[in-house]
Amino acid sequence: MRIEGREIPQSPQLRLGDVHVGMQRGREVVGRVPVTGTEAVWELEVVAREAGDLLDVGGPWVHGPPGARFLYLSWGSVSGDDFAMFGRAKLLFGDIPGPLLRSAFAGQGVLTGRLGLTDETGGPRCGRVRPPVITWSLQ
Template identity: 70%
Template structure:
């Protein structure tokens, strides 16, 4: 199954409340693949986009997902967006956001698993206090659609 995560309103954009502090700290956000954070994007960018391939299988009439991008146990699977400070090749993670598959409408997940398009998740990456969005992100802060 193809998934695209589109993040906007990064917390280091000009004029954001914590922008200067986050930029000076070399803060980036990326998607976690197993224990490695890849596709890292600096917080001052306009947007962040990650494209993933996720394995699917049918379990008791439901779509289950797996693969190196997917974390959690059956029935509670999710993707991680991880925040960290970058210094050379070192990424020091300090915060993560969870995008739960259980928050995706069933018909969208099924259609994406059947190859009828790309599952697209859109979210703002700044929390209400102006920092990096973390913890569980759920609708309406995260919207899911199916696109060709």
């Protein structure tokens, strides 16, 4: 699976605060990209299994209970080794069209989500991210 973020917010306050965005794996935020960049890409390994009529996803990147699984993009200020999180974007697997998700796990391509990381106010995108803000495709 691949998540491609573009349009990283570029405000001076975020730069002065040494703000980064990263993908949350368990409780750790990894693959952190500073707001001085213009784009961010994360490659994730997600597993799937049949659970009745559903395709249930899992792995260290996946959060939430069966039927409500999601990924977190986390925003925070960096100071040395410390990452002080102040916001997260939630990418729900339930927003991915079922046939697309099944095709990805059948090996027909890499499931790719593309989203802008700047919200309507010019700040970091947080909260639930739904189509059309995020688009899903096979690559």
